[in-house]
Amino acid sequence: MTFEKSTVHGVTLFRAVAPEEGPIKLFVGGLHGDEGAHNAPILERLAQETVKAGEAIIVPSLVENSTYIGVLTDEYYQSEAGMRLLQLILEYNPSFYFELHAYGEQSYARLTDPERVKRIGVPQFVDMGDGVLIGSISPILRRKFAMHDFCMTIEIPKWRSEREEVKEQVLEILRIALKHTEREALMREYRVRYPEQVKKAEELFYKYYRHQLKPF
16 A cells, blocks of 8 residues: 555654554654654655554654754643654554664764763663664654553664665664564564664663563
8 A cells, every 4th residue: 555645633644554454553763853854755755665564653854944842851841842742653553663863973872871870860772873872762752652562762873864875774764664563573673783782772762661572
């Protein structure tokens, strides 16, 4: 099933509902600041894929050039952008959720800092290659999902976002997510494709959530 474009809750989204049963997946970019300029082109390309089972919703950019409020704070989810995001999650009730961000070159060390959990209370991101980072979503937002749901954050390097190899790196991660209907099958493919990176990401996740949740 191919994607159809529409406007819901003031945002442009692409939605595909396949005839075969499967999970609902939500992909969201541009959550704050100017990140949408870097996320939207990638997610719009993802919307050219075919969904074989379940339902997929792609929001290329939640907001455009908004005030930057960090998603690790309660303030974000009280803002217009945050409430819009919560509304989408409530309406579609996805069991697979991917959140795309974009970061400046000066932020790389801070995002991947092994001491990040001590410094701000959440684990560091893991570099999948070309500066594309993965990690868990905000603990505040994770509470909106069920324990067995799959939730991942992807950080895109702004200064490399126009490079085709970076776009393809992100798209590969997302395409794998788009095709699988079970979280364990999804994780198996991630482990095969990115063995060292995913092993590290899983270890960080388990350590943070004390084995109460499965990654991610």
